[in-house]
Structure formats: C-alpha cells, structure tokens
Amino acid sequence: MTIAFICTGNMNEAVMAGALAGGYDAADVVATARRDERISALKEKYGVEATNSNTEAVADADTVVLGVKPYQLDDILTEIGEHLTKDAVVVSLAVGRTLESMEAKLPDGVAVVRVMPNTPSMVGKGMHAVTPNEACTDEQLARTKSLLAASGDVVTVAEKDHDADVAEAKDWGNKALAASRKADQLRSGGDTAGADKWDSLAKIALTKQITAENEAKAAEPMIASQRQVVEQLKTGLQQMEVKLGELRSKRDQLIARQKTAEAQVKVQGAIRSINVLDPTSELSRYEDQVRRVEAQAAGQMELAGSSLESQFAELEASGTSLEAEARLAALKSGQNPALPGAQQQAPAQITDGDDEAINAAFAALKNQGQPAGEETSSY
Numbered sequence: 001m002t003i004a005f006i007c008t009g010n011m012n013e014a015v016m017a018g019a020l021a022g023g024y025d026a027a028d029v030v031a032t033a034r035r036d037e038r039i040s041a042l043k044e045k046y047g048v049e050a051t052n053s054n055t056e057a058v059a060d061a062d063t064v065v066l067g068v069k070p071y072q073l074d075d076i077l078t079e080i081g082e083h084l085t086k087d088a089v090v091v092s093l094a095v096g097r098t099l100e101s102m103e104a105k106l107p108d109g110v111a112v113v114r115v116m117p118n119t120p121s122m123v124g125k126g127m128h129a130v131t132p133n134e135a136c137t138d139e140q141l142a143r144t145k146s147l148l149a150a151s152g153d154v155v156t157v158a159e160k161d162h163d164a165d166v167a168e169a170k171d172w173g174n175k176a177l178a179a180s181r182k183a184d185q186l187r188s189g190g191d192t193a194g195a196d197k198w199d200s201l202a203k204i205a206l207t208k209q210i211t212a213e214n215e216a217k218a219a220e221p222m223i224a225s226q227r228q229v230v231e232q233l234k235t236g237l238q239q240m241e242v243k244l245g246e247l248r249s250k251r252d253q254l255i256a257r258q259k260t261a262e263a264q265v266k267v268q269g270a271i272r273s274i275n276v277l278d279p280t281s282e283l284s285r286y287e288d289q290v291r292r293v294e295a296q297a298a299g300q301m302e303l304a305g306s307s308l309e310s311q312f313a314e315l316e317a318s319g320t321s322l323e324a325e326a327r328l329a330a331l332k333s334g335q336n337p338a339l340p341g342a343q344q345q346a347p348a349q350i351t352d353g354d355d356e357a358i359n360a361a362f363a364a365l366k367n368q369g370q371p372a373g374e375e376t377s378s379y
Contacts, residue, residue, distance in 0.1 A: 081110070
C-alpha cells in the first residue's frame with residue numbers, strides 16, 4: 001500500500017511521523033512540498049521519497065492525505081483529481097470543508113474521508129473525528145482509521161448513517177401508506193384477495209420502517225457523544241487560533257522593538273563619530289579638509305601676487321631702458337642732458353639788503369621745479 005502526503009506541513013508531517021513510528025514502511029510513503037530545502041529535510045529525517053509534484057505523488061497511491069489550508073483545497077483537488085487511482089481514498093485534514101464541497105472538485109465516485117484533527121495529534125496524543133462519504137467502502141475507511149490511529153484516537157462520526165436510517169424509515173412509511181391505500185381500493189371494488197395482498201405488502205413495509213427507526217434511535221446517543229467531541233475539537237481549534245494570533249502579535253511587537261533598537265544603535269554610532277574632542281571623528285576630518293582647501297586658496301593667491309609684482313618690475317625695467325634711449329638720442333643731437341646727481345649752477349651770492357638778487361634766486365628755484373614749456377607766474 002502506498003500513501004501520499006500532499007503538502008506536508010506540520011499537521012500532515014505529524015500524521016506521517018505517527019504512521020512511520022507505528023510500523024508503516026518508509027518505502028511506501030511519498031511526501032510533497034514546494035521548497036527544495038523542505039523536500040531535502042523530509043528525505044533526510046524520515047527516509048521517504050519526497051517531491052514537488054503532487055500529480056506524480058498520487059499516481060500510484062492507495063491513500064492520499066491532504067494537509068493543505070482550507071482555501072487551497074479546491075485547487076489541489078482539481079490538480080490531482082484526474083491522476084487518482086481507481087481505489088484511492090482522499091483524506092482531508094482541512095478544517096471547515098464539507099464532504100459535498102470536496103466531492104464537487106473530484107471525479108464521480110471518489111472515496112473521501114473528512115478528518116478533524118486537533119493540535120495534540122502532533123505529539124501522538126490527539127483525537128481524530130472522521131466522516132466518510134457514501135462512496136467510501138468499509139475497507140477504505142478502515143485503512144484511513146488505521147493510518148490515523150498512530151497519532152491519536154479515532155472516532156467515526158455516524159451522522160450520515162443516522163440520516164440514512166431516518167430517510168429509510170420515512171421511505172418505508174410512504175410505501176406502507178401507498179400499499180394500504182391500494183388495498184382499500186381493491187377491497188371497495190370487491191377484490192378481497194387483491195386487497196389482502198397489498199395489506200401484506202404494507203405490513204412488510206411497516207416492519208422495515210420500524211427496523212430503520214430502531215437503528216436511528218440506537219445511533220442517537222453515539223451521535224450526541226460524537227457531536228460533543230466535535231464541539232470540543234472546534235473549541236480547542238478556536239482557542240489555538242486565538243493563541244496563534246497573540247503569538248503573531250507578540251512577534252510583530254518584538255520585530256518592531258528590534259528595528260527601533262537597531263535604529264537607536266545607528267544614531268548613537270553617528271553621534272559618537274561627531275565627537276569634536278576625538279581627532280579621529282568625522283568632524284575633525286572634515287575640518288582638516290577645509291583647512292587644506294584654505295591653504296590651497298592662499299597659495300594660489302600668493303602665486304597670483306608674485307606674478308603681479310614681477311609684471312610691475314618688468315614695467316619699471318622697461319621705463320629705465322626708455323629713459324636711457326632718450327638720453328642717448330639727446331647726446332647724438334648735441335645736447336647735454338643733466339644726469340641725476342650732476343652739478344648744477346650754484347646760486348648767486350646774496351647779500352643783505354640786495355632785494356633784486358633775492359628775487360632772481362627765488363625765480364630760478366621755481367623754474368627748476370616746473371616742466372619745460374611752462375611759464376612762471378609773475379606773482
């Protein structure tokens with residue numbers, strides 16, 4: 001017998017681990033998962049065949065266990081439906097999905113067993129409430145219960161059997177009524193023999209009705225007990241969902257606190273890097289960069305100033321050369337230009353009371369300070 005565990009998450013893995021611990025051969029088990037690392041982990045831990053192809057996994061499987069989420073179930077059923085073997089039984093661990101909704105996604109006549117596990121099943125201490133559909137045979141149901149028994153107790157929810165007994169009792173009642181009316185008609189027409197025949201059929205139908213009613217009544221205490229178990233399972237599941245929500249909220253809070261702490265560490269690190277007393281700080285290095293730029297600018301200004309002074313020196317040298325050329329030209333023309341520092345005509349000797357001599361000497365001094373061609377004022 002080959003068992004395929006489709007989408008081997010936590011719950012499906014628990015059922016698989018229980019089956020292997022209970023004596024099932026790993027060579028008869030194939031598990032599917034989406035991620036390569038998960039596939040490798042299943043192979044290494046349990047020694048089973050593992051793949052990411054659901055259709056390949058179910059191709060030779062007698063029992064197919066679905067461990068998907070309820071909202072994923074329709075897609076998985078549609079995917080594997082045409083690849084199931086003739087005698088395969090599909091076992092669903094999805095919570096809240098009816099047999100009718102699963103049958104609608106599968107080919108006609110496929111055996112389906114709905115299982116409601118609870119969390120302790122993951123440690124082999126749980127309880128599984130199973131409900132088969134009408135296509136499921138006793139052998140297929142027994143096969144499913146044997147597989148689940150390794151991870152917890154198994155109870156069969158007999159509501160469908162009860163409903164079938166009630167429907168059967170009603171049907172036999174209708175048949176008895178119809179036979180009785182037919183007998184009355186025949187008796188009214190004088191056909192006593194025919195009437196007795198239909199009365200006998202009515203009695204047989206009533207006997208069948210009583211049997212069906214008794215079977216339905218006998219199942220009612222068990223059904224009540226199973227309903228109580230199912231309600232307990234639902235309550236436990238709801239509590240686990242609430243707890244899971246709390247854990248997720250706590251996780252989100254811890255993640256937010258971690259991010260805040262990391263941001264604070266970065267801020268503190270940035271603040272420490274701007275310590276003005278620390279020669280290795282970012283501010284000190286930035287100040288050094290500014291100083292280097294200022295020194296570069298000062299050097300360029302100094303170079304520019306030196307260049308300007310050299311230009312003025314060149315201009316002065318050019319002026320001296322021009323003056324020398326002018327004096328040379330004067331010499332060639334017969335003139336005798338006075339050189340700087342050369343002897344000049346000594347002023348006339350002035351005696352006391354000689355007013356004319358004083359005026360003449362003053363006029364000569366004024367003429368020496370004026371450019372050629374200008375006339376001295378007589379004032």
